[in-house]
Amino acid sequence: MKRFLLVISLIIIGLSANAQDGEYHVRIHGHQNKGVIFDAPATSIDSMYINDNGELRVRKINDSHSFSFAEIDSLTFPWIPTGSGDIVYITYNGTSVDIVNPYPSTQVDISATGAKVSVTSTSSANITYCLSGTANPGRFEIESTTTPTIQLNGVTLTNPTGKAMDLTCNAGIIMELANGTQNSLTDGTESDKKAALMSNNDLLIQGEGTLTVTGLVQHAMKVKGQFNMTSGNLIIASSVSDGVHAEGLLVNGGNITVESCGDDGVTSELDGYINGGSITVTSGSTDINAISADSTLVINGGNINITITGADSKCIKADKELTINGGTFVLNHSGNTSKGIKSDADITITDGNFTITSSGATVIANNDPSYCTAIKGETNIYISGGTFNINLPSSNNGGKGITCNGDMIISGNNTINIETHGDGSTYTATSGTDTYSSSCLRAEGNMQILSGNITLTSTGKAGKGIKVGSKNGNTYTGTYTQGNQDGSGPTLTVTTSGAQVGSSGGWPGPGGGSSSSRASAKAIKSGGVATVYGGTTTVNTSTSGAEGLESKTQINIEGGQHYFKCYDDCINSSGKIFFNGGVTVCFSNGNDAVDSNAGQAGAITIGNGTAFAYTTKGSPEEGFDCDNNNYIRITGTGIGISAGGSQGGGGWPGPGGGGGSGGTITNPAQGYKFYTSSYSFQTGKYYTLSNTSGTGGTNMVTFSFEANCSSNLTLITATGMVSGQTYYVKYGTEAPNNPTTSFHGLYLGGTSSASTQAFSFTAQ
Numbered sequence: 001m002k003r004f005l006l007v008i009s010l011i012i013i014g015l016s017a018n019a020q021d022g023e024y025h026v027r028i029h030g031h032q033n034k035g036v037i038f039d040a041p042a043t044s045i046d047s048m049y050i051n052d053n054g055e056l057r058v059r060k061i062n063d064s065h066s067f068s069f070a071e072i073d074s075l076t077f078p079w080i081p082t083g084s085g086d087i088v089y090i091t092y093n094g095t096s097v098d099i100v101n102p103y104p105s106t107q108v109d110i111s112a113t114g115a116k117v118s119v120t121s122t123s124s125a126n127i128t129y130c131l132s133g134t135a136n137p138g139r140f141e142i143e144s145t146t147t148p149t150i151q152l153n154g155v156t157l158t159n160p161t162g163k164a165m166d167l168t169c170n171a172g173i174i175m176e177l178a179n180g181t182q183n184s185l186t187d188g189t190e191s192d193k194k195a196a197l198m199s200n201n202d203l204l205i206q207g208e209g210t211l212t213v214t215g216l217v218q219h220a221m222k223v224k225g226q227f228n229m230t231s232g233n234l235i236i237a238s239s240v241s242d243g244v245h246a247e248g249l250l251v252n253g254g255n256i257t258v259e260s261c262g263d264d265g266v267t268s269e270l271d272g273y274i275n276g277g278s279i280t281v282t283s284g285s286t287d288i289n290a291i292s293a294d295s296t297l298v299i300n301g302g303n304i305n306i307t308i309t310g311a312d313s314k315c316i317k318a319d320k321e322l323t324i325n326g327g328t329f330v331l332n333h334s335g336n337t338s339k340g341i342k343s344d345a346d347i348t349i350t351d352g353n354f355t356i357t358s359s360g361a362t363v364i365a366n367n368d369p370s371y372c373t374a375i376k377g378e379t380n381i382y383i384s385g386g387t388f389n390i391n392l393p394s395s396n397n398g399g400k401g402i403t404c405n406g407d408m409i410i411s412g413n414n415t416i417n418i419e420t421h422g423d424g425s426t427y428t429a430t431s432g433t434d435t436y437s438s439s440c441l442r443a444e445g446n447m448q449i450l451s452g453n454i455t456l457t458s459t460g461k462a463g464k465g466i467k468v469g470s471k472n473g474n475t476y477t478g479t480y481t482q483g484n485q486d487g488s489g490p491t492l493t494v495t496t497s498g499a500q501v502g503s504s505g506g507w508p509g510p511g512g513g514s515s516s517s518r519a520s521a522k523a524i525k526s527g528g529v530a531t532v533y534g535g536t537t538t539v540n541t542s543t544s545g546a547e548g549l550e551s552k553t554q555i556n557i558e559g560g561q562h563y564f565k566c567y568d569d570c571i572n573s574s575g576k577i578f579f580n581g582g583v584t585v586c587f588s589n590g591n592d593a594v595d596s597n598a599g600q601a602g603a604i605t606i607g608n609g610t611a612f613a614y615t616t617k618g619s620p621e622e623g624f625d626c627d628n629n630n631y632i633r634i635t636g637t638g639i640g641i642s643a644g645g646s647q648g649g650g651g652w653p654g655p656g657g658g659g660g661s662g663g664t665i666t667n668p669a670q671g672y673k674f675y676t677s678s679y680s681f682q683t684g685k686y687y688t689l690s691n692t693s694g695t696g697g698t699n700m701v702t703f704s705f706e707a708n709c710s711s712n713l714t715l716i717t718a719t720g721m722v723s724g725q726t727y728y729v730k731y732g733t734e735a736p737n738n739p740t741t742s743f744h745g746l747y748l749g750g751t752s753s754a755s756t757q758a759f760s761f762t763a764q
Contacts, residue, residue, distance in 0.1 A: 025102075026058070028067060028075055038065060038104060065104050086125075090117055090140070092133030092155060103127070116159070117141070121148065128176075131155040141166035149174040152183040152211060160188025165197045172202035172225065177209030177232040186214040195222035195245070203246075204228040205254065215239035220261075223247065227268075229254040229277065236260075242267050243281070249293065251302065253277040258290070265290040265306075271297070272318075274327070278303040286310040286335070289317040297343075299352075301326040311335040311360070312370075318343045322377075324386075326351045334359040334395075337370040347377040347404070350412070351385040358390070362398035362436065364427050369436045372396050374418075377404035380445070383452075384412035390419070392438060394460065397422035401456075403442035410441075410490070414452035424462035424501045426517055435502050435519035437462035440494075444470050446528070448481040451535075455493045462501045462519035465494035465539075469527025469552075476527030476552040482535055487559035487582070489535020494548075496521040496541045520545025520568070529553045530573075534560035534582070541566040544590065551575065557584055557609055563744045564588075565706070569595045570613070576602055577626075579609035579638060585744040586613040587706055592625040593644065599627055601666065606717060607636035612746045614681075616707045619645030624715060629663025629674060636669055637719045639701050639748075641689075643681060643711035662713060664764070671721030671763030675714040679759060681705045685731040686747070688754040689718055693728045695755040700727075702736050702747040702754070721763050729758045 026045055028038040038058065046059045055066040088108065089100035097112045107123040115135035119142040121127060128149040131140060136158040142148060148169060157164040164185040167173045177183060187196035196215045202225035205211070210233040213220040220239035221227070226248035236243035236258040243258040243265045249272035258265040258281040265281035265288070272293035279302065281290035290306040290313070291297075297318035304327060306315040315331040316322070322343035329352060331340040340356040341347065360372030374390045375381070381404040392399045401418035402408070410416070424437025440456035441447070447468045456465040469478015483489025502518035523539040523546070524530070530551040537560065539548040548564035549555065554575040559582040564570035570586035571577060572595045586593040593613035596603040603626035613623040623642025626632060634640070662674030681687065686704045690697035700718040721727065732754035735742070739750035 026075070028058075028072055038067065038102070040102060071105075086127070087151075088119075088127060088129045090129060090131050092131070092135035092138050092157065094135060095137075097133075097135065115139070119143070121145065137161065139164060139166070142168065144169040145171070147171040147174060149176055151176045151178055152181065152209060153178040154181040154183065156184040158186045158188065160190045162191045163187055163193045163196060163198050167197075167199040167201075167203070169199075169201050172204065173199055175203060175205045175211075177205065177207030177211055179208040181209035182212070183209060184212045184214075187216055189216050191217045193217065195219040197221045199223045199225065201225040202228060204230065205232055205234060206230045207232045209233070210235065212237050215241070215243075219243070219245045221245065226250055228252070229256065233257070236265070239263075249273060251275065251277050251279065256280070258282065261285060261288065263288050264292050267291070268293040268295070268297075271295045274299045274302050274304075276302045278305070280305045281315075282307045283313070284309045285313070287312045289314045291315070292317040294319045296320045297322050299324045299327050303328045305330045307332045308338065309334050310338070312337050314339045314342045316341045318345070320345045322347045324349045324352050328352070329354045329356070331356045331374075332359075333357075333372070336361045336363050336372065338372050339376050340374040342376045344378045346380045346382065347375065348382045349384070349386050352387075354386060354388045354390070356388070356390045358392050358399055359395045360399070361395060367428060367430045369398060369427060371436075372399040373403055374400070375402040376400070377406070380404055380406040381408045381443075383408075383410045383414055383416075385414050387414070388416045388418070390417065392420040392422060394421045394423070396420070396438070397460070398424055398436045399438055400442050401440040403439065405444045407445040407447070408441065408443035409448045409450070410452055410454070411448070411450040412452065414454075416452060416454045418455075419457045419459075420463050421459045423460040423498070424519055426502050433502075433517040435462065435517055437464060437498075437501065437519055439464040439467045441466045443468050443478065445477075446479045446481070447526075449490050449492065449535075450481075450484055451488065452490045454490050456495070458496045458521065459498055461498040462521055463496055463498040464522045464525055465496055466524045467522070468525065471527060471552075478526060479528040480524065480526035480530040480551070481533070482531070482537070483533035483560050485533050485558070487534040489533060489560050491536045493538045494523040494540070496523055496546050497543060498546075499543050500545050518545075520547070522547055522550055523566070524549045526551045527553065529556065531556040531558065532560060532562065532582070533558045536560060537562040537564075539564045539566065539570070541568065543567055547572045548586070554578075556580060557582055561743050567591070569593070571595070573597070576605065578605045578607060579611040579640070580607040580636070581609045583610045583741060583743050583746060583748075584612070585746050586611070588615040588617065588621070589707065590617050590621075591615065592621050593623045593642065595625040596631075597627070598631070601631050602633045603627070603631040605633040605635055606638045606640040608638045609636075610639040610746065610748070612639075612641045612703055614643040614705060614709050614711070615645065616709050617645065618710060619712060621645050623711070630665070632663070632665050632715070634665055634668040634670060634672055634717055638717075639719060640672075640715060640717045641701065641703050642715045643709050645710070645712055668717070668723075668764075670717060670719070671723045671725065672715065672717035673727070673761045673763050675716065675759065675761055676712070677759065678710065678712050679714065681709040681711065683708055685733060686735050686752070686754055687729055687731045687758060688736070688752040689716060690728050690730060690752070690754075691725070693730065693757055693760065695753065697728070699736055699750060699752040702739070702750075702752050704735070704745040706745065716761075723763050726760060726762050728760045730754045731756050731758055
């Protein structure tokens with residue numbers, strides 16, 4: 001025996017002397033599938049001998065190890081390339097496994113039954129375990145007091161009776177996907193476990209390889225800690241339940257693909273954070289969340305591409321606050337009542353590029369409709385940036401683009417394009433017949449649109465561009481605020497073209513009929529006060545009942561430039577309407593241009609704003625309709641031009657009928673005139689109000705019409721008009737030169753060449 005050990009020692013010395021570009025190792029293989037129970041470079045070994053206890057003693061330069069001969073199967077001297085280090089190698093070979101363990105069994109104990117490997121490590125080192133090969137049935141499980149690195153180097157494990165991989169590590173786990181490798185983990189239908197890959201602590205996935213996981217019983221992956229991914233490719237081929245189920249979520253990079261899941265795609269029991277990488281989820285299951293967090297979800301970047309077809313499913317879901325600060329989102333959801341982005345609390349979006357197609361249908365359950373919606377917040381929604389392209393095709397009947405049960409505030413540098421094409425309808429509610437319809441922007445509480453470039457289009461029956469507030473009995477809530485007090489604001493374009501739904505209703509009186517179950521298309525509809533401080537507004541409607549800006553309470557226009565071209569009323573309020581600033585042009589071809597039903601003094605007030613309102617419908621429709629011309633007030637030095645069939649009275653027989661009789665305005669701040677003679681304003685002509693006849697004079701205001709307008713009564717008031725003085729309306733064929741304002745047929749300032757007199761009057 002001593003001679004044997006002397007020979008071994010001489011061999012070690014020789015191997016050590018000849019090592020180049022690598023080194024020889026001394027490896028001791030254990031009995032009973034223990035694999036390599038000792039592995040060390042030959043250069044690190046001082047001597048080998050048998051001690052007094054009859055054990056093989058291997059003395060390294062800094063420590064020593066003892067082995068019972070009953071433990072030893074064989075002794076080998078393999079050549080190991082430079083850089084391999086102290087790595088545990090586990091190679092699967094069908095139903096068996098080869099193990100190279102450079103650590104003593106007292107620190108890293110490895111056992112194998114067939115190709116099912118169990119590792120117990122008490123070493124203080126953070127050890128790397130390199131797995132390769134294929135096994136069925138096969139498994140890898142580890143218990144470690146430190147943070148191991150599980151390197152997947154082309155390994156395929158299938159375990160029909162349990163987990164393919166079980167990681168129990170007190171300090172978390174690193175899973176490294178070796179560059180260019182394909183790796184696969186699959187459990188089996190005979191398993192009673194909860195996942196194909198289970199980790200009891202934080203799991204970090206990195207590398208440049210690919211891991212495919214299939215969960216045939218429940219989850220594909222379950223992490224009882226934070227799931228963290230920085231690089232690599234993770235594919236969930238299928239899962240009966242969740243694709244990735246974790247207590248926490250942190251995605252900084254890499255690619256996650258969930259190809260099929262019976263429940264959530266990637267879900268966190270606590271907070272979730274997505275900072276980069278890409279997540280792609282495809283699912284046809286009902287009532288699932290492609291990406292979700294049971295608490296707060298924060299998305300700061302990355303690429304998210306989701307296609308779900310199941311009813312009541314959500315692409316992105318948070319049970320608490322949802323914050324999106326960046327990223328690219330392509331979301332397609334076609335299931336009935338499904339949602340693109342959903343939060344049970346506030347939604348805050350500061351940036352990001354969103355393309356959302358919401359094509360599911362509305363469902364009536366328990367006399368209450370549930371909608372397919374692109375972005376839904378149960379409380380408030382705050383948007384201060386981002387680009388949104390949202391499409392609700394005709395199959396989405398009654399759905400919403402962006403909606404919340406609380407307040408909505410849109411500010412910052414944003415671009416929002418929303419189209420809804422589905423028809424609204426009637427349904428049987430608890431209280432009787434009611435209606436529902438699509439909305440591009442909808443807030444049950446208040447709405448502020450302070451800036452941005454916003455384009456809203458609704459083509460379905462009774463569709464709304466913007467709808468704010470709600471009704472409780474005879475009380476309306478929900479204020480609409482547009483722009484800022486300095487006159488700045490959004491560029492807002494709203495177009496509706498849908499017909500009415502519900503029974504026909506009509507004007508009160510014989511044969512007129514009425515109905516509470518009728519709904520019409522609206523561009524902007526607010527239950528509470530609507531205040532427009534600034535921005536540029538362009539509104540187009542084209543069907544019966546389709547009003548431009550409606551408030552059930554009051555409308556204040558304080559600044560900005562606003563153009564309404566509507567079939568029905570351009571501006572309508574159950575309360576008062578104030579033009580206190582800005583420039584507003586209203587052209588109706590089917591009803592009143594501006595209509596207040598306040599029924600009291602100041603129903604329509606011209607302060608320091610400019611309003612040009614006309615209708616081409618003819619009598620009894622009007623430019624300004626407030627039931628009685630005497631209700632109009634002039635409180636500032638603004639400009640008011642209106643023309644229509646009959647001014648101020650509505651044309652209905654009885655008190656307040658108005659007709660073309662003019663009226664008297666109490667205590668006007670400047671001169672005005674109700675011009676009661678019929679006059680036909682023609683397109684292609686520019687009408688200038690001046691203090692002189694013929695060419696020249698002061699251009700107080702110039703206005704032109706998009707269509708011929710036969711007016712039985714015209715109201716004119718302008719800055720500088722004085723009661724008792726004579727003024728002239730004359731026309732030409734050219735717009736004024738160098739106007740300070742040129743907006744949809746209204747010109748302020750500049751030089752007018754108009755010289756042909758249309759009519760003259762003495763100001764009241």
